[in-house]
Amino acid sequence: MKKTIVAGAVLSTLFLGEKAVDAAQYTVKSGDSLWKIAQTFRTSVNELKTLNQLPTDIIYVGQVLQVPDANAQPTAPVTQPTAPTTQTTTYTIQRGDTLSTIARQYNTTVTRLLELNPSITDVNRIYVGQTLTVPTTNTTTNQLISPTPVTQPTAPTNSASKSYIVQPGDTLSTIAQKFNVTVNDLLALNPTITNVNFIRVGQTINVPLSWEERANAIIETGKKYIGAAYLFGAPTTRTDVFDCSSFTYRVYSENGITLPRTSREQAMVGTEVPLASVRKGDLIFFDTDGDGIINHVSIVVNSETLLHAATSTGVAFANMKPYWAPRAVKAVRLF
Known part of the structure; x- marks a missing residue:
């Protein structure tokens, strides 16, 4: 778990106390931060800083840190929920779905869904019609369970979109490129479009808002x-x-x-x-x-x-x- 912290990120605290612990060595890996390492070894950021006499939270790849674990064996981060299952099934994403609502629907967690679907690299980018692997068993009784009803967020379906009027020469592909999204994203925002190759000049379609x-x-x-x-x-x-x-x-x-x-x-x-x-x-x-x-x-x-x-x-x-x-x-x- 190595992390190169940007030098500007100096939002840190100093730990004034001392604590005697058995320490072992750990080498910082790409993606690490003091907070992540503290979670892995079931300790605190302040304790790591004390052990290593660190004045700030800045660490770098390859740095050797002392960790409060004699065997230096990482444990599962305490904030990572686990939801082991013995059976899975498939689920086709519907309009309005998010990984969070699907997780609640199948009595599991977003983390578990990401484990079952490693092709998902962005938790916020799933699309209508996409097929997911979802758990079908209860972790304690190992019995098949049925999805529980989910209350959808009280937000209008176009809350992250605005209107765009199709111009001469436009296609869904060129519009998608213009707004830095995929054609599937546009189809999800415009369920009345049934033919991806047919839009007309002057037609009003929904397009995503910019990040700002x-x-x-x-x-x-x-x-x-x-x-x-x-x-x-x-x-x-x-x-x-x-x-x-x-x-x-x-x-x-x-x-x-x-x-x-x-x-x-x-x-x-x-x-x-x-x-x-x-x-x-x-x-x-x-x-x-x-x-x-x-x-x-x-x-x-x-x-x-x-x-x-x-x-x-x-x-x-x-x-x-x-x-x-x-x-x-x-x-x-x-x-």
Whole structure:
């Protein structure tokens, strides 16, 4: 698990205590971060920094670290849910599906679906008509189970799209290239198109929003709830109270993106980006206890500003400095 951290990503904390532990060596691999290594060896970022006298979170590929495990045998990361199954079946993706809703439908996790479908490289890019392998057995009784009904997000189906008028010379392929999507993406947004080779000049079709348009829409959605109180474990159906992850769940679902329920689960979807490279609409995750476990999530407004549901303020804007920046451990991009 090696990671080369971008030098600019210096959102870090200093651990002032000391802790005697048996240590062994671990070599940093591509893709590693202190947070990931801490999860793997069931320790905290602060303990790793203390063991290795690291003043910041910056590590590099090939670096040898001391880890608090005499045998130096990585254990499964505590945030990775497992859902072993003994039988599988296939499922054809329908309009409105996401990996999260499919996972709930089959009583499994997004992580397990990705294990069963290694051809999926982007958790947010699946298409109508695609065939997935899904589990069919209960992990404890090993009996066949039936999919449970799923409530779809309360977001309009075109929440991530806008209108485009077909011009002379346009084809679905050229339009897809223009908006940096696939033909299948366009077909999913335009179910009335039954012949991929037939569109007409002047026809209005739905096309995806740019990332900036989507990000602006997400921020505007979140601003609707400013002033709502904080309630730990708030149901995702309530909009008068939120906790941090029910807020992000609600805001993104209203913009056509369904997230898992908890901050730790939300940290496992999307594409990880360096903390120094976050942009509007990204999610940023925090470890406020210094124990190596994510316990808070916020929406990035800009490099200095967050929008979130915090215990002290409820839904509000917040400045990254001085409190939040040192506690940031990970950021993900969903679009």
